[in-house]
Amino acid sequence: MIKKILTSVAIATCLSAAGIANAETKVGFVYVGPIGDHGWSYQHDQGRLALEKELDVKTSYVESVPEGADAERVIRQMAADGNEVIFTTSFGYMNPTLKVAKKYPKVKFEHATGYKRSANVGTYSGRFYEGRAILGTIAGKMTKSNIIGYVASFPIPEVIRGIDAMTIAARKVNPDVTVKVVWVNSWFDPGKEGDAAKALIDQGADIITQHTDSPAPLQVAEKRGVYGFGQASDMKKFAPKAQLTAIIDDWAPYYIERVKAVMDGSWESDDTWDGLKAGMVVMAPYGDAVPEDVREMADKVKASIIDGSFHPFQGPIKNQKGEIVVKEGETISDGDLSKLDWYVEGVDGTIPK
Structure with missing residues (x-):
């Protein structure tokens, strides 16, 4: 059974000139394994936690998502839930991510270890x-x-x-x-x-x-x-x-950098492949x-x-x-x-x- 856990940092307290609170940026993550695997998914979740500490965002994740129809369903639901950027963190999520991205052109998607991109889908991996x-x-x-x-x-x-x-x-x-x-x-x-x-x-x-x-x-x-x-x-x-x-x-610096870009409007689809020199x-x-x-x-x-x-x-x-x-x-x-x-x-x- 797929387990969904929601976590967040404190809601932004800065008020706009009209006295209305700024909306939080919502960020979603999809993991192929449990966060307790002490390996791949665990490290992505450590990056998510670091993101929460660094920026005023609300994050959510779904763990143990099979690569296939389940992935497309989960990614689509995350987009429908109002996430502004969604990180899909396994090779088999590539095509499901692209399919959902076409239906949600205003949402930014980041796919780990893939090679297919579009205007609102970027890719990233480590060397x-x-x-x-x-x-x-x-x-x-x-x-x-x-x-x-x-x-x-x-x-x-x-x-x-x-x-x-x-x-x-x-x-x-x-x-x-x-x-x-x-x-x-x-x-x-x-x-x-x-x-x-x-x-x-x-x-x-x-x-x-x-x-x-x-x-x-x-x-x-x-x-x-x-x-x-x-x-x-x-x-x-x-x-x-x-x-x-x-x-x-170490995914934390990348997640922080890319979410900042979404927040300030500078995000663009890109392919990142970093290694020892960059600290990924x-x-x-x-x-x-x-x-x-x-x-x-x-x-x-x-x-x-x-x-x-x-x-x-x-x-x-x-x-x-x-x-x-x-x-x-x-x-x-x-x-x-x-x-x-x-x-x-x-x-x-x-x-x-």
Whole structure:
């Protein structure tokens, strides 16, 4: 059952010259998982809470909304309820968001991780693959079995980019690394995520990473005595010994900036794709198990991405067949990254159709 929770800050007390209170700006959020997933939806909700503290707005959210007909219904209801801007925070909400936007041209819509825009629909995402390059560097140096396990959600470009970026980085420091992937076809299903992690460990993986939203894979890593990485938020409290670091999604500055634009009338449809340099992607502190030399190496990768001297997808890059697909001195363009649908050398398995 979809649960709707409404929260708000105090109503504006400033009066206009006519003595009438200014109307609050209403902002809606649609989440694919529960806010208690401690991952993707949790971090978006942290951004919503920060927005409430910063601006005089009234926010609402609907959690655990499936990607499909339910999403369109929920988004339409939010628009009908008078929200001036609505953030739809999962890839599968792209087409439903566009359909509703056509019927409500005065409402502003922001879609996370999508690529389709219109006059009143903007898009935004994080360059999570930059964080994956740091994870790959750490994993490549710390693995003993040379097998890294990857719990993946859906075979969309965002997820494939992460797998490839991590594999490229790991093999730069350890050419013997193989990355094994298990697809769970869900963003949030602790049972499936945990089972996938167990299967990967049984296949020899001694480091587990994930592009799913619960701490379950990391908790399995903790119980089985191997290492892992948190996803979307710092998950160290769930696996204090196993977590080596985590990619943290920090949406708060973006939400504040975009809602301010709606409030002052400057909002325009745009595509935002920010990463480590802008602070939309943040790395959690290193776990105690990460050796000093590995920390230094990971820090150098991070610094080089931020200063622009290194790109996680700069050549030479080989595909699974061992063919050079990105020459030395070249880098995969943002356009090609946005539709990436192939594995690099070192990934074991095939991409589901």
